Amino acid sequence: xxxxxxxxxxxxxxxxxxxxxxxxxxxxxxxxxxxxxxxxxxxxxxxxxxxxxxxxxxxxxxxxxxxxxxxxxxxxxxxxxxxxxxxxxxxxxxxxxxxxxxxxxxxxxxxxxxxxxxxxxxxxxxxxxxxxxxxxxxxxxxxxxxxxxxxxxxxxxxxxxxxxxxxxxxxxxxxxxxxxxxxxxxxxxxxxxxx
Amino acid sequence: xxxxxxxxxxxxxxxxxxxxxxxxxxxxxxxxxxxxxxxxxxxxxxxxxxxxxxxxxxxxxxxxxxxxxxxxxxxxxxxxxxxxxxxxxxxxxxxxxxxxxxxxxxxxxxxxxxxxxxxxxxxxxxxxxxxxxxxxxxxxxxxxxxxxxxxxxxxxxxxxxxxxxxxxxxxxxxxxxxxxxxxxxxxxxxxxxxxxxxxxxxxxxxxxxxxxxxxxxxxxxxxxxxxxxxxxxxxxxxxxxxxxxxxxxxxxxxxxxxxxxxxxxxxxxxxxxxxxxxxxxxxxxxxxxxxxxxxxxxxxxxxxxxxxxxxxxxxxxxxxxxxxxxxxxxxxxxxxxxxxxxxxxxxxxxxxxxxxxxxxxxxxxxxxxxxxxxxxxxxxxxxxxxxxxxxxxxxxxxxxxxxxxxxxxxxxxxxxxxxxxxxxxxxxxxxxxxxxxxxxxxxxxxxxxxxxxxxxxxxxxxxxxxxxxxxxxxxxxxxxxxxxxxxxxxxxxxxxxxxxxxxxxxxxxxxxxxxxxxxxxxxxxxxxxxxxxxxxxxxxxxxxxxxxxxxxxxxxxxxxxxxxxxxxxxxxxxxxxxxx
Numbered sequence: 102x103x104x105x106x107x108x109x110x111x112x113x114x115x116x117x118x119x120x121x122x123x124x125x126x127x128x129x130x131x132x133x134x135x136x137x138x139x140x141x142x143x144x145x146x147x148x149x150x151x152x153x154x155x156x157x158x159x160x161x162x163x164x165x166x167x168x169x170x171x172x173x174x175x176x177x178x179x180x181x182x183x184x185x186x187x188x189x190x191x192x193x194x195x196x197x198x199x200x201x202x203x204x205x206x207x208x209x210x211x212x213x214x215x216x217x218x219x220x221x222x223x224x225x226x227x228x229x230x231x232x233x234x235x236x237x238x239x240x241x242x243x244x245x246x247x248x249x250x251x252x253x254x255x256x257x258x259x260x261x262x263x264x265x266x267x268x269x270x271x272x273x274x275x276x277x278x279x280x281x282x283x284x285x286x287x288x289x290x291x292x293x294x295x296x
Numbered sequence: 297x298x299x300x301x302x303x304x305x306x307x308x309x310x311x312x313x314x315x316x317x318x319x320x321x322x323x324x325x326x327x328x329x330x331x332x333x334x335x336x337x338x339x340x341x342x343x344x345x346x347x348x349x350x351x352x353x354x355x356x357x358x359x360x361x362x363x364x365x366x367x368x369x370x371x372x373x374x375x376x377x378x379x380x381x382x383x384x385x386x387x388x389x390x391x392x393x394x395x396x397x398x399x400x401x402x403x404x405x406x407x408x409x410x411x412x413x414x415x416x417x418x419x420x421x422x423x424x425x426x427x428x429x430x431x432x433x434x435x436x437x438x439x440x441x442x443x444x445x446x447x448x449x450x451x452x453x454x455x456x457x458x459x460x461x462x463x464x465x466x467x468x469x470x471x472x473x474x475x476x477x478x479x480x481x482x483x484x485x486x487x488x489x490x491x492x493x494x495x496x497x498x499x500x501x502x503x504x505x506x507x508x509x510x511x512x513x514x515x516x517x518x519x520x521x522x523x524x525x526x527x528x529x530x531x532x533x534x535x536x537x538x539x540x541x542x543x544x545x546x547x548x549x550x551x552x553x554x555x556x557x558x559x560x561x562x563x564x565x566x567x568x569x570x571x572x573x574x575x576x577x578x579x580x581x582x583x584x585x586x587x588x589x590x591x592x593x594x595x596x597x598x599x600x601x602x603x604x605x606x607x608x609x610x611x612x613x614x615x616x617x618x619x620x621x622x623x624x625x626x627x628x629x630x631x632x633x634x635x636x637x638x639x640x641x642x643x644x645x646x647x648x649x650x651x652x653x654x655x656x657x658x659x660x661x662x663x664x665x666x667x668x669x670x671x672x673x674x675x676x677x678x679x680x681x682x683x684x685x686x687x688x689x690x691x692x693x694x695x696x697x698x699x700x701x702x703x704x705x706x707x708x709x710x711x712x713x714x715x716x717x718x719x720x721x722x723x724x725x726x727x728x729x730x731x732x733x734x735x736x737x738x739x740x741x742x743x744x745x746x747x748x749x750x751x752x753x754x755x756x757x758x759x760x761x762x763x764x765x766x767x768x769x770x771x772x773x774x775x776x777x778x779x780x781x782x783x784x785x786x787x788x789x790x791x792x793x794x795x796x797x798x799x800x801x802x803x804x805x806x807x808x809x810x811x812x813x814x815x816x817x818x819x820x821x822x823x824x825x826x827x828x829x830x831x832x833x834x835x836x837x838x839x840x841x842x843x844x845x846x847x848x849x850x851x852x853x854x855x856x857x858x859x860x861x862x863x864x865x866x867x868x869x870x871x872x873x874x875x876x
Contacts, residue, residue, distance in 0.1 A: 113497050120437050124437060168620075
């Protein structure tokens with residue numbers, strides 16, 4: 102069954118890695134719904150957050166292809182139940198409309214929007230939330246002359262994760278030793294992907 | 297003593313060892329430190345500083361001037377495959393670099409360790425559409441294991457160390473290093489070369505888990521009809537001995553993919569032959585009859601598996617591979633044994649019971665007898681007036697005794713050669729398997745000879761493929777490298793013609809290919825040559841070619857519309873293999 106999966110990739114900061122990761126999807130004609138790069142909890146380690154809609158089997162194979170890249174330390178994948186996620190959205194609305202129509206003000210308040218910039222000609226609001234929530238606000242604002250709308254990529258925290266610090270120390274060992282278990286996924290395929 | 301002390305005081309740091317050298321020189325020092333002796337390449341504008349530096353290194357680094365960059369990289373591949381070392385190729389920016397792409401893709405899919413060095417325009421010109429500028433990093437990303445652009449000479453030693461480490465470790469593959477011209481010219485403080493043996497984000501070998509070895513051994517011990525299929529992983533892991541011990545102890549019949557060919561001698565009693573589309577009858581049919589299928593260092597290519605949903609469904613599958621992404625990729629493994637088979641096979645061998653399995657092996661022999669009756673005998677001992685490719689290979693076997701390195705191109709001759717050529721030792725079969733690159737054989741054979749100068753190298757090529765990289769005859773002319781070129785000329789693009797005959801109502805669409813006079817052509821390049829058409833000339837002609845003290849080209853005109861059988865038609869299961 103296809104569903105949303107969030108792939109979290111811990112990487113070195115390397116020019117060209119984005120292309121290598123992107124082509125793993127494009128080569129297989131898989132659309133990336135959302136892609137975010139940011140620093141991670143571990144110093145010097147970058148974190149890609151990629152959202153796709155696919156079956157678990159395909160996602161597992163993609164994660165292994167991603168991990169195969171030299172600069173990738175680890176790729177995890179999770180369904181929506183296993184993560185906490187947010188997206189940020191910005192809405193530019195004509196100031197006149199907001200000033201004149203009480204209803205707009207109420208809508209913005211109901212959707213938890215916060216004013217970021219207020220000018221004579223327009224106001225920029227932001228919301229943070231899931232895609233359905235931001236989409237709903239776009240729909241209700243549309244009749245009131247929404248000038249611009251933009252939504253960020255998803256950022257996500259893995260509920261079960263204990264962070265990457267410990268893992269990074271393992272990776273830094275010159276000769277990984279026997280006790281280190283790398284392909285534990287074989288025991289717990291349902292849980293966080295790991296290899 | 298006083299002087300020494302004074303020196304130490306004035307030089308408290310070991311800066312005496314640090315010299316200012318150019319990036320180009322640092323590159324060549326890196327190659328020497330990595331044990332490189334032979335480079336294939338072609339100069340051009342953006343790589344001129346490296347070639348200038350090379351001028352002073354001619355006694356340490358042998359540079360082979362090819363006639364086209366594609367020839368250069370295929371030669372580097374042939375070198376790597378015959379020697380087991382990393383092949384090195386130089387090319388300039390722009391067209392020089394783009395001409396490498398086919399070879400990089402070929403090396404990627406066939407796991408061949410190659411380091412390609414390309415020149416690039418000055419760093420300040422990057423992205424300006426400068427003369428001979430192409431974005432080679434992005435062009436080659438999908439077809440390299442790793443690539444990197446150097447814009448500062450100080451990066452050269454560490455990046456080259458990484459390049460060689462990545463190319464040869466784990467599952468090997470091609471690495472491309474693009475060096476801007478300013479970095480080649482730039483002087484920097486060089487403090488020596490240090491080999492790389494660890495990159496924190498890169499795991500060349502997965503960690504071996506004993507419990508999976510145990511599970512695999514239990515499956516094998518409980519099996520009535522276990523069947524081993526093996527690929528190039530055995531050769532790349534130098535695990536031929538470990539592999540032989542494994543199958544001998546378990547009494548396990550084994551069949552090979554075309555890249556695994558030569559890992560197990562042809563005569564070995566457990567060698568059951570070739571897998572896949574044009575493989576042997578028994579291995580294909582019994583894949584769908586075995587109860588445990590043990591795949592060693594192979595990746596279940598579609599040409600091996602045929603239709604996947606009808607592939608070995610009855611069997612429990614054990615898959616040994618160094619590349620975790622291969623396990624479960626095409627065929628779901630019951631037990632995935634991650635690791636280098638050089639290490640995993642002995643662990644597995646320890647745990648399996650010693651058995652002979654005569655009755656099971658007899659099943660392979662029975663199928664073999666049928667294939668022999670239906671296909672092989674007529675191919676090797678034809679009573680037709682025209683020669684068959686198979687009889688040419690049979691004659692060659694008698695002359696070589698199985699000791700030659702055989703390089704094949706792509707098509708019918710490749711399948712026939714892989715089916716019938718004899719091999720006594722490993723690293724002897726060089727072919728373009730995964731990518732199916734026509735034009736591969738001639739340059740790869742040149743490289744193979746440089747990689748194994750003590751051995752006889754025979755390139756077996758069709759009349760289509762040979763015309764794709766003919767220009768490399770010039771490389772033979774200039775270097776006087778001793779390569780035997782055996783052209784099996786059926787005056788067709790034979791494999792495509794076979795498919796058109798079988799699946800497209802004999803509508804022969806652009807497969808009728810004319811050839812030049814190969815003898816005259818070879819003579820123009822100073823290469824002795826002959827062309828034969830009748831069977832009574834065959835043995836003498838092959839013998840003359842084989843024992844000639846220099847390069848030799850022999851054209852053998854074979855039957856025009858002969859087909860390669862057996863065959864698993866596309867979309868069919870391996871057990872639906874056709875004998876005719």
